[in-house]
Amino acid sequence: MITAQTAFADTTAWRVRWTNEPTRHRELGVPAGASVHNRHQARIWVVTTATLDGRPVAISGSADRTVRIWDLLSGEQVGDPLTGHADVVGALDVTTVEGRPVAVSGGWDETVRIWDLLSGEQIGDPLTGHLNGVTTVATTMIDGRPVAVTTGFDRTVRVWDLVERRQVAEMTGHADGLSSLAVAVVDDRPVAVTGSTDRTVRIWDLATGQQIGDPLTGNTGIVFPVTITAVDGRPVAITGSSDETVRTWDLIDRRQIGEPMTGHEGVLSTMATTTVDGRPVLIAGGQDDLLRMWDLATRELLGAPLAGHTGWVLSVATTTIDGRPVAISGSTDCTLRMWDLAQYVETPAPAARRPVRAVTTALVGGRHVVVTGNGDDGIQLWDTASGAPARAIDTGDDPVDVLATAELDGRAVAVTAGADHTIRTWDLALGTPVGAPLTGHTSPVSGIAVAATDGAPVVVTASHDKSVRVWNLTDGTQIGPPRARDRRWVRAAATTTVDGRPTAVIGNRNGTLSLRPLTTNRDIARVASGAGGKPILHVAAATAGGRSFAITSSEQDETVRRWDLADQDVTGSLAVGYVTAVAATTIDDRAVAVTAVLAEVQVWDLATREQIGPTMNFPETVTAVTIDPQGLIIACFAGNTAVLTPLPG
Missing domain, CATH: 2.130.10.10 (YVTN repeat-like/Quinoprotein amine dehydrogenase)
Structure with missing residues (x-):
């Protein structure tokens, strides 16, 4: 028989001993029994992942103008929200600057901000230069120096030196606002791949600031998400569109690979890549409230859809926890959810449990x-x-x-x-x-x-x-x-x-x-x-x-x-x-x-x-x-x- 751990007269709080809440997916910020119910107060536009003090974390930006950090092991928010933006935080990435882990955020207030993730403090003044809202941020290295690449509704791609906290390049060419960005190293040179409401995809040499080749065309809708990975040893960009398709592009030959992949219902707004059971996998979501996985080698849908959000899925990122691949997603329903991807590949989605009466x-x-x-x-x-x-x-x-x-x-x-x-x-x-x-x-x-x-x-x-x-x-x-x-x-x-x-x-x-x-x-x-x-x-x-x-x-x-x-x-x-x-x-x-x-x-x-x-x-x-x-x-x-x-x- 279990005895109380303390005299009840001295009780001031309770903690969870156990819960059988499924691990296939759970909402962050709402661990069972928590005395504080932490959630974003508006739609979550962007999420990324990192490791802080040896623990896996997610970092999110929202229309509530905050950046928040989440411990992925406990599901709880870490520290207070990072505040300073005066409008939607719609862009976010993480990197290391002079040995310190930092987040770089972009907002519809036209600013880029750098945050010390250990102290929770903003580093220096906001970076300004965009003439309209900042839509995406990605970090990389150029000539050994950490930089942030940003895009905006002002049709520009900008590069910022994160040590000196100043703009070092501006690139133009898109005919309308930019909606997506990914960076990688291709043929030993740092490149950015951007998508736009002008329905084109463009590749940029970040060292020279020049566009590489002609725009990639074929999408019949706005290009919302883009990501970069390797398939069969070749670097590829993957894009999603309001035309409900997923397309892959060979970044060396600068051509579309195969036919568009279809299966989503509605606009695709986010995607990320990872490896599940040794297979390159794409996770994509959007207007239909679902996330779907694609085997990039076979170009086929993989496993069951990831269902749980009750609103448009706006953001997704991937990481590993205890060797298992997981995805973190944010939605217009104001929630962040974590998904064990291997479980969705290994077994069908379980029937919903009946409420305990x-x-x-x-x-x-x-x-x-x-x-x-x-x-x-x-x-x-x-x-x-x-x-x-x-x-x-x-x-x-x-x-x-x-x-x-x-x-x-x-x-x-x-x-x-x-x-x-x-x-x-x-x-x-x-x-x-x-x-x-x-x-x-x-x-x-x-x-x-x-x-x-x-x-x-x-x-x-x-x-x-x-x-x-x-x-x-x-x-x-x-x-x-x-x-x-x-x-x-x-x-x-x-x-x-x-x-x-x-x-x-x-x-x-x-x-x-x-x-x-x-x-x-x-x-x-x-x-x-x-x-x-x-x-x-x-x-x-x-x-x-x-x-x-x-x-x-x-x-x-x-x-x-x-x-x-x-x-x-x-x-x-x-x-x-x-x-x-x-x-x-x-x-x-x-x-x-x-x-x-x-x-x-x-x-x-x-x-x-x-x-x-x-x-x-x-x-x-x-x-x-x-x-x-x-x-x-x-x-x-x-x-x-x-x-x-x-x-x-």
């Missing part, structure tokens, strides 16, 4: 486990300490919409119910049904809770059939008559002790809260919530210091109310609203509740109504949450589960 904990054979219910996907057990799957219980056609655990004849069991109106009991050690199903409800069961009376486990169920039933779990008999006086369904149920009696706490459709002793299943109180008759959707209860508390939330009502159950009255509210899940327990004789509001989770002292520790953030809406008597928080989001452990002050 219910979560609790249990002690099974001396092992502390998390128990989740996933609708038609049955019951899953996870080792609380490691996150390793402990058992999957196939419930067949029996849905698991609500779930609770109990001890029955010395065995840990789960009690489940759902849309089939039936309550079932499962042996968590064996994964098998226990006894006959409990029947009687005539509509879906939407609330469930367990307790004990006279040492015997009982189950309380609430249903859309307007009834509340109490069951003796040992023999399957009902205790007292089912309460069926409500005109509408009953959704929420919890159990606690009130005045020394085990009691069911029922949230009703008409906005009232009912108290029903488990020995009789008869109302001893029905109290209006003050929510104007709005249906109670969630209820949780706990007892501490001789006082019994409940919290409730109602439909279309942002107030989370606290109830003193002995006084049968609402005695305040929590500073949170519109919750998606609630839970409560007793820890060290302290009544503690946990609430989820979309993707945020808070912990509360029910006696004082004060929040404990900071708000915790998750990548997606939290659909189920619980807190166990050791102070562990278990939160479920987008089909994933995370366990968070308390930290001392």
Whole structure:
């Protein structure tokens, strides 16, 4: 059994012990349980990668006018945003200047800025010269000196000495604004390849400042992204266009190679190259919200599309982490996502996980486990300490919409119910049904809770059939008559002790809260919530210091109310609203509740109504949450589960 790492009274925060969030892709800046939710506040125009202090990082620029650094191992933002640009940061690259790692950014404010990545400070004054917004930046070496090459809406290509921080060259030739840039060394000379809204691709000798040969033509749309790599030992440029095609160009012969590659839907706006399983691979994305991979040797699409963004993919960069190729992408949806490319090549894209509808904990054979219910996907057990799957219980056609655990004849069991109106009991050690199903409800069961009376486990169920039933779990008999006086369904149920009696706490459709002793299943109180008759959707209860508390939330009502159950009255509210899940327990004789509001989770002292520790953030809406008597928080989001452990002050 797991014990708390610190006395709960000293808890000031929680940290993630484990999460089964898939590694195929994840959003940066939103690690599960983080107390700070770091995100760009506007579309992400550009991203690049680097290594800082031995750790892989991504660096991004956004329409929110900031440059941000992200630790790719933790997913967290590094330091504060780099600020100074007065408009969109749409161009970015990294290099080393006099032994220091720097980022070079370009903005629509017509400036180029150099940033010390270790200190987060801007180096010197902005570099000026462009007469319109800077669209792309790339860094390289010319005659042993680090330079930045930039393009702009002003139709120019400019070269900047990064040591002296001055412009050293300007090249013109495009008939319209420039939209893309890549640099490389070809035949021992540094070159730049540019694309433009004039639909041409041009190659420039950076040492002489002259265009090499005639423009490369063939695109029937704006040339947005360009990158350079080697295929079969020859340097090639790869371009994407608003004509939905990908084209490759031999940089020595200056000719298009083969036919355009097609398969994207909409404008291509970004691309990058890497190697996956020894194959040269292109990652390209754009207007269709997807990234696709191309095998550049065979010129065929590779693996499954990389789906996850909900907006136009504007930027992508590649790196390796622990020897595995990854891509980092930015989007108009304001998110940065990291993708394990090998997984998308090796296996098809997995089906989306069903949201976890219910979560609790249990002690099974001396092992502390998390128990989740996933609708038609049955019951899953996870080792609380490691996150390793402990058992999957196939419930067949029996849905698991609500779930609770109990001890029955010395065995840990789960009690489940759902849309089939039936309550079932499962042996968590064996994964098998226990006894006959409990029947009687005539509509879906939407609330469930367990307790004990006279040492015997009982189950309380609430249903859309307007009834509340109490069951003796040992023999399957009902205790007292089912309460069926409500005109509408009953959704929420919890159990606690009130005045020394085990009691069911029922949230009703008409906005009232009912108290029903488990020995009789008869109302001893029905109290209006003050929510104007709005249906109670969630209820949780706990007892501490001789006082019994409940919290409730109602439909279309942002107030989370606290109830003193002995006084049968609402005695305040929590500073949170519109919750998606609630839970409560007793820890060290302290009544503690946990609430989820979309993707945020808070912990509360029910006696004082004060929040404990900071708000915790998750990548997606939290659909189920619980807190166990050791102070562990278990939160479920987008089909994933995370366990968070308390930290001392």
